[in-house]
Amino acid sequence: MAETKLEAKMVEAMQRRASVGTAMKSFNSVILKFPKIDESLRNCKAVFEQFDEDSNGAIDNEELKKCFNKLQISFTEEEISDLFKACDFNQNMGIKFNEFIVLLCLVYLLKDNAPGHEGKSRMGMPNLEATFETFVDAFVFLDKNKDGFVSKNEMVQAINESGERSSGRIAMKRFEEMDWDKNGSVSFKEFLFAFTNWVGIDDAEDDEDEEEGTV
Numbered sequence: 001m002a003e004t005k006l007e008a009k010m011v012e013a014m015q016r017r018a019s020v021g022t023a024m025k026s027f028n029s030v031i032l033k034f035p036k037i038d039e040s041l042r043n044c045k046a047v048f049e050q051f052d053e054d055s056n057g058a059i060d061n062e063e064l065k066k067c068f069n070k071l072q073i074s075f076t077e078e079e080i081s082d083l084f085k086a087c088d089f090n091q092n093m094g095i096k097f098n099e100f101i102v103l104l105c106l107v108y109l110l111k112d113n114a115p116g117h118e119g120k121s122r123m124g125m126p127n128l129e130a131t132f133e134t135f136v137d138a139f140v141f142l143d144k145n146k147d148g149f150v151s152k153n154e155m156v157q158a159i160n161e162s163g164e165r166s167s168g169r170i171a172m173k174r175f176e177e178m179d180w181d182k183n184g185s186v187s188f189k190e191f192l193f194a195f196t197n198w199v200g201i202d203d204a205e206d207d208e209d210e211e212e213g214t215v
């Protein structure tokens with residue numbers, strides 16, 4: 001089901017991570033972590049601003065390369081460009097703040113296979129990495145059959161376990177919010193985009209549509 005090389009790598013990394021297991025016990029325990037996640041992501045804004053060198057509210061390919069250098073993330077040009085395309089959701093050639101969070105979290109997941117990294121900071125941002133770990137953990141919790149995607153049934157199952165009376169309806173609604181391309185399954189990337197919405201990260205830049213191309 002993976003469409004690109006990058007997506008295939010992400011599924012692989014997720015499955016590897018899933019074999020370790022999850023600390024999540026219920027969907028509610030995920031929700032309880034929202035306030036802390038929110039705080040941590042707000043701190044991420046400072047990182048974003050630091051790498052948005054021309055302060056235009058988006059990180060372009062060059063800025064991203066410098067960012068990776070600084071964070072000592074050794075990805076090939078092709079990988080960086082693939083990541084950029086994968087996270088530049090509205091394809092306006094720039095990574096907005098919420099897209100940046102998704103991108104960093106994907107990097108976090110992909111770096112999981114680096115040998116000898118257990119228990120060490122992968123990116124030099126321990127607080128943020130703890131939040132990313134929560135995202136990964138939550139996804140592993142939802143992906144019961146460990147195929148690297150969350151299906152509608154898996155979502156319903158997870159929310160049913162939480163014992164909410166209206167859980168079926170909530171689960172469907174959550175699932176539809178997450179399944180951005182409406183292909184019936186939720187990838188980790190889609191999950192992350194949904195999460196950044198749920199915890200209330202808005203980039204408050206909806207009104208600056210046609211600014212690309214200005215030099």
Ligand SMILES: [Ca+2]
Nearest residue numbers: 052056058059
């Ligand atoms: Ca910029």
Ligand SMILES: [Ca+2]
Nearest residue numbers: 143147149150
């Ligand atoms: Ca699954």
Ligand SMILES: [Ca+2]
Nearest residue numbers: 179183185186
């Ligand atoms: Ca999907």
